[in-house]
Amino acid sequence: MRIDVVTIFPGYLAPLREALLGRAIEAGLVELGVHDLRDWTHDVHQAVDDSPYGGGPGMVMRPQVWGEALDAVLGDAPARLVVPTPAGRPFTQATAQAWAGEERLVFACGRYEGIDQRVVDAYAQRMPVDEVSIGDYVLVGGEVAVLVMVEAVVRLLPGVLGNPVSAQEDSFSDGLLEGPAYTRPVSWRGLDVPDVLRSGNHAAIARWRRDRALERTAARRPDLLDALPDHALDRTDRAF
Ligand code: ADE
Secondary structure (H helix, E strand, O other): OOEEEOOOHHHHHHHHOHHHHHHHHHHOOOOOOOOHHHHHOOOOOOOOOOOOOOOOOEEEEEEHHHHHHHHHHHOOOOOOOEEEEEEEEEEEEEHHHHHHHOOOEEOOOHHHOOEOOOHHHHOOOOOOOEEEEEEOOOOOOOOOHHHHHHHHHHHOOOOOOOHHHHOOOOOOOOOOOOOOOOOOOOEOOOEEEOHHOOOOHHHHHHHEEEEEEEEHHHHOOOOHHOOOHHHHHHOHHHOO
């Protein structure tokens, strides 16, 4: 997979080269390009924003500079363009899974009050474009959202996680939150690891894990339980 990010703060994306993602890049599983939007400005001030039509606070990022930058970064190869914005559709594990199947993702990081809407509208005429939000809160720009989304996508690529079963058993992959996990010692500060996990009874362990996942989801994210299709629950599950 090839990932490009266009931003006015390239340094913000440095963590993409650390740890798991850094190793994925070194191993050639992911190619990453981070581009400074100001490289496509032509004035001495390297201005990327201007005041909004219709008035109001804040500044809007200018379409010309974004157009030149995206034309250069996109080239002719097919890609999906992603624009992080609090006004976007929610980014979820399902989005990460879908994007993990793409050849190429290009992220356009907006700052200020966002990017002139014509940029999204123009590129949407020739390629898939997603305006996405990572949650119901407002960040100062799209860069941190890109860190979040790229990490969620890259860990799903074949060969990136040491143990691919971890990705299959993630929270959300079966529509439920993952239950609690324990390691040695058996007893710590008066708290014990649940006996069933040390029983060696795989069916009982699977049932216990499923029950804890259901219990936790019901308590913390009842919206996820409500959204589960009927066939996702077995008879024992329905007690929750
Ligand atoms: N930019 C600012 N806030 C954001 C959010 N919640 N998600 C994605 N991009 C953003």
